[in-house]
Amino acid sequence: DIVMTQSPDSLAVSLGERATINCKSSQSVLYSSNNKNYLAWYQQKPGQPPKLLIYWASTRESGVPDRFSGSGSGTDFTLTISSLQAEDVAVYYCQQYYGTPPITFGQGTRLEIK
Amino acid sequence: EVQLLESGGGLVQPGGSLRLSCAASGFTFSSYVLSWVRQAPGKGLQWVSLISGSGGDTYYADSVKGRFTISRDNSKNTLYLQMNSLRAEDTAVYYCAKCVMGHWFFDLWGRGTLVTVSS
Numbered sequence: 001d002i003v004m005t006q007s008p009d010s011l012a013v014s015l016g017e018r019a020t021i022n023c024k025s026s027q028s029v030l031y032s033s034n035n036k037n038y039l040a041w042y043q044q045k046p047g048q049p050p051k052l053l054i055y056w057a058s059t060r061e062s063g064v065p066d067r068f069s070g071s072g073s074g075t076d077f078t079l080t081i082s083s084l085q086a087e088d089v090a091v092y093y094c095q096q097y098y099g100t101p102p103i104t105f106g107q108g109t110r111l112e113i114k
Numbered sequence: 115e116v117q118l119l120e121s122g123g124g125l126v127q128p129g130g131s132l133r134l135s136c137a138a139s140g141f142t143f144s145s146y147v148l149s150w151v152r153q154a155p156g157k158g159l160q161w162v163s164l165i166s167g168s169g170g171d172t173y174y175a176d177s178v179k180g181r182f183t184i185s186r187d188n189s190k191n192t193l194y195l196q197m198n199s200l201r202a203e204d205t206a207v208y209y210c211a212k213c214v215m216g217h218w219f220f221d222l223w224g225r226g227t228l229v230t231v232s233s
Contacts, residue, residue: 049226050159050209050223093158097219103149103218108158
């Protein structure tokens with residue numbers, strides 16, 4: 001199974017500052033035939049289901065603010081929030097969808113306001 | 115409106131059974147792979163099971179294989195999860211989630227239903 005490891009576990013950032021969350025997979029999730037990274041990012045606010053933010057490692061879901069961006073390839077990925085807003089307080093998860101299941105998530109990163 | 119609505123959660127004793135349902139609306143149900151994802155209290159997301167649009171292909175996490183069965187009724191736009199031999203560690207909010215066409219990430223989630231396994 002592909003193990004997803006996020007860092008840090010929690011993060012406190014000032015409003016308007018940049019937040020960076022890392023995700024590392026135990027094996028590459030880059031599919032060579034189409035050069036796509038099978039990696040998604042989700043945001044989960046308290047009491048709510050997860051919400052898709054990013055897929056293919058860097059493609060923003062429709063309606064997601066452009067302050068959210070994803071980058072990386074192979075085994076190392078980053079979710080960046082360029083200017084933190086109060087409504088961005090949440091837990092963020094990465095997920096790999098490479099090959100056949102099992103589908104695996106990172107353990108989550110809790111983002112708070114400093 | 116495009117939505118998923120789970121039901122069937124509750125309190126069950128260890129060793130007991132429960133069947134979850136997920137009613138879908140607003141999209142062509144039979145065209146999409148669907149999945150169950152759970153979240154234990156205060157913990158992260160754990161994928162549980164996945165079923166193809168036709169229902170002919172199913173996958174399970176090792177932790178539930180042989181105890182849980184995923185199924186779907188495309189005539190009723192409903193997804194199911196039959197859970198048998200429940201354990202305390204199965205206690206979680208169970209989410210129904212819709213996969214993006216052709217790929218196994220999730221663009222639509224239900225609000226979840228809580229399953230508590232306790233004596």
